Amino acid sequence: MSRTSYLDVKAVILGRIRSGELAPGDTVPGEAALAGEFGCARVTVNRALRELAGAGVVERRRRAGTRVLDPTPRDAAVEVPSVRAEIEATGAEYRYELLARRIAVPPRQVRAALGLGPRARALHLRCRHWAGASVHQIEERWINLDVVPAARKVDFAATGPNDWLIRAMPLSRVEHVFSAANANAAEAELLGLAPGAAVFVVERRTWIDGRAITRARLVHPGATHRLVARTQSPL
Amino acid sequence: MSRTSYLDVKAVILGRIRSGELAPGDTVPGEAALAGEFGCARVTVNRALRELAGAGVVERRRRAGTRVLDPTPRDAAVEVPSVRAEIEATGAEYRYELLARRIAVPPRQVRAALGLGPRARALHLRCRHWAGASVHQIEERWINLDVVPAARKVDFAATGPNDWLIRAMPLSRVEHVFSAANANAAEAELLGLAPGAAVFVVERRTWIDGRAITRARLVHPGATHRLVARTQSPL
DNA sequence: TGACGGAATATGTGCATACATATTACCCAT
DNA sequence: ATGGGTAATATGTATGCACATATTCCGTCA
Numbered sequence: 001m002s003r004t005s006y007l008d009v010k011a012v013i014l015g016r017i018r019s020g021e022l023a024p025g026d027t028v029p030g031e032a033a034l035a036g037e038f039g040c041a042r043v044t045v046n047r048a049l050r051e052l053a054g055a056g057v058v059e060r061r062r063r064a065g066t067r068v069l070d071p072t073p074r075d076a077a078v079e080v081p082s083v084r085a086e087i088e089a090t091g092a093e094y095r096y097e098l099l100a101r102r103i104a105v106p107p108r109q110v111r112a113a114l115g116l117g118p119r120a121r122a123l124h125l126r127c128r129h130w131a132g133a134s135v136h137q138i139e140e141r142w143i144n145l146d147v148v149p150a151a152r153k154v155d156f157a158a159t160g161p162n163d164w165l166i167r168a169m170p171l172s173r174v175e176h177v178f179s180a181a182n183a184n185a186a187e188a189e190l191l192g193l194a195p196g197a198a199v200f201v202v203e204r205r206t207w208i209d210g211r212a213i214t215r216a217r218l219v220h221p222g223a224t225h226r227l228v229a230r231t232q233s234p235l
Numbered sequence: 236m237s238r239t240s241y242l243d244v245k246a247v248i249l250g251r252i253r254s255g256e257l258a259p260g261d262t263v264p265g266e267a268a269l270a271g272e273f274g275c276a277r278v279t280v281n282r283a284l285r286e287l288a289g290a291g292v293v294e295r296r297r298r299a300g301t302r303v304l305d306p307t308p309r310d311a312a313v314e315v316p317s318v319r320a321e322i323e324a325t326g327a328e329y330r331y332e333l334l335a336r337r338i339a340v341p342p343r344q345v346r347a348a349l350g351l352g353p354r355a356r357a358l359h360l361r362c363r364h365w366a367g368a369s370v371h372q373i374e375e376r377w378i379n380l381d382v383v384p385a386a387r388k389v390d391f392a393a394t395g396p397n398d399w400l401i402r403a404m405p406l407s408r409v410e411h412v413f414s415a416a417n418a419n420a421a422e423a424e425l426l427g428l429a430p431g432a433a434v435f436v437v438e439r440r441t442w443i444d445g446r447a448i449t450r451a452r453l454v455h456p457g458a459t460h461r462l463v464a465r466t467q468s469p470l
Numbered sequence: 471t472g473a474c475g476g477a478a479t480a481t482g483t484g485c486a487t488a489c490a491t492a493t494t495a496c497c498c499a500t
Numbered sequence: 501a502t503g504g505g506t507a508a509t510a511t512g513t514a515t516g517c518a519c520a521t522a523t524t525c526c527g528t529c530a
Contacts, residue, residue, distance in 0.1 A: 003513090003514060003515090004514085005513075005514080006513080006514085017405075018405055030479090030480060030481085031480075031481070032480080040514075040515085041514065041515045041516070042481095042515095042516095043483090043514075043515075043516090044513085044514060044515080046481075046482075046483090047513090049481090050481095050482090060480090060481065060482095061480085061481080061522080061523075062479090062480060062481045062482075062521065062522040062523060062524095063478090063479060063480050063481070063521090063522060063523035063524055063525095064480075064481090064522090064523065064524075065479095065480060065481080066480090066481085071401070071405055071406070072401070075312035075313060075314050075315075076312070076313045076314075076315050076409065076411055077310035077311070077312060077313075078310060078311045078312075078313045078464050079310050079311075080310075080311050080464070166306070170253055170306055171306075173465070173466065173467060174311065174465070174466040175463065175464070175465050175466075176311055176463070176464040176465075176466075177461055177462070177463050177464075178413055178435075178461070178462040178463075178464070179415075179435060179457065179460060179461050179462070180414075180415035180416070180433040180434055180435035180436075180455075180457030180460070181415070181433050181457055181458070182417075182431075182432065182433045182457070196417075196431060197417065198415040198416050198417045198433040198434070198457070199415055199433070200413075200414060200415035201415075220415075222414065222415030222416055222417070222433070223416070225414060225415070226412055226413070226414050227412070227413040227414070228410065228411070228412050228413075229313050229315070229410070229411040229412075229413070230408070230409070230410050230411075231408065231409040231410075231411075232407075232408055238483090238484060238485085239484090240483075240484080241483080241484085265509090265510060265511085266510070266511070267510080275484075275485085276484065276485045276486070276487095277485095277486095277511095278484080278485075278486090278513090279483085279484065279485080281511075281512075281513090282483090284511090285511095285512090295510090295511065295512095296492080296493075296510085296511080297491065297492040297493060297494095297509090297510060297511045297512075298491090298492060298493035298494050298495095298508090298509060298510050298511075299492090299493065299494075299510075299511090300509095300510060300511080301510090301511085
């Protein structure tokens with residue numbers, strides 16, 4: 001007979017919630033009570049409940065106790081892979097192409113996004129990523145040279161800006177905004193699509209220590225691009 | 236002088252990784268060594284490192300020790316809100332409309348998604364969700380009546396199927412697929428858009444205990460719909 | 471009646487210790 | 501050399517204990 005593990009406690013509590021014995025809003029018995037019931041130490045129960053709280057199943061407050069939360073689906077985890085990995089995973093050959101590189105004053109919207117003044121200049125890149133013979137993504141990127149001065153000396157001919165930035169900067173915050181749009185003439189041309197074709201747009205912004213590093217607009221053919229998010233409820 | 240907390244240990248290790256003192260691939264000193272250095276118990280170090288591993292900062296293997304991982308951006312968390320909450324958050328009035336309800340044999344693709352046999356019937360719903368005077372989403376949904384027989388008796392006139400399902404079923408797994416498409420004639424009509432306008436499509440599937448409950452195709456006007464994902468690096 | 475303060479209580483966390491378990495390293499026999 | 505068994509080792513986890521801390525409850529006093 002082995003000792004009761006925190007995993008056992010976790011599983012039993014979760015079972016009671018699943019079966020309805022413990023309904024949303026109910027108070028879970030205290031750690032001491034459960035420790036008595038399971039014949040284990042209070043710390044063991046503590047760990048089980050702490051992990052359930054981390055998984056969003058219950059909510060814990062001192063003195064008030066542990067309550068079962070509404071089974072609102074947790075945030076879904078989206079894997080936002082690097083372009084290269086995404087393409088090579090399908091077996092297609094990945095090819096990167098730098099279309100333009102210049103230092104210029106960004107449009108007002110980008111300046112706002114990067115927290116730049118009205119006359120500040122930034123590095124602008126336009127790239128194209130191929131999956132075999134078809135375009136996978138076109139990338140319109142602005143890099144804040146105040147934060148990443150090293151980028152000024154990189155030509156980005158061989159390495160995509162995203163791969164380079166990931167290596168160069170320990171980015172602390174990333175935001176992705178997903179949307180759908182009709183391709184304008186320029187985008188359609190670069191993607192090899194008819195004007196007006198649906199495109200899947202990802203706008204990515206990254207920060208380090210609260211300072212905006214870069215803003216990228218990534219445009220994909222809508223017909224083929226898919227983004228998958230999975231939510232796994234605990235056990 | 237208070238005792239060293241696992242939070243202190245966590246912060247210091249994270250600082251060493253940030254500063255480069257511990258680079259990706261490096262082996263973090265063993266728990267015993269760190270416990271000695273910090274003058275705390277090994278269990279305290281253990282908890283700090285365990286949480287860092289949970290956050291994806293380090294990788295732990297018995298006997299092999301703890302290694303610093305590549306700072307690959309973690310999975311981004313997408314908040315997939317309930318339609319009602321999403322709309323009411325903007326201040327607009329939410330209205331739900333049931334357009335069709337029938338029990339029928341689903342198309343082959345849906346049967347496959349729900350794991351149904353060639354002649355199995357399922358509940359089909361078509362709904363429209365309004366945000367004030369504009370259409371926010373049209374919903375095409377199939378519900379597996381083998382798994383949710385109770386849905387047969389629900390008319391879904393007042394409550395949307397998603398709200399009802401969340402309440403009725405303790406779903407264990409959710410999958411969302413995001414994509415962009417051009418609206419076909421029927422969709423454009425229902426959304427009040429021109430045919431061919433870009434739409435943001437979410438396909439949602441949910442399971443309970445490995446059995447598929449429902450499959451929904453949610454279509455939004457591309458011009459207005461946005462989905463935001465944030466990744467927060469640990470402290 | 472209502473404001474305030476202290477007691478009661480549930481969770482939060484640290485420590486020393488002991489044992490479990492996975493995995494590597496090494497040594498020995500063939 | 502080589503294959504396999506075994507010891508060494510780092511992490512994993514359970515326990516009893518002690519104290520910390522947040523929050524609620526309740527009684528007291530104005």
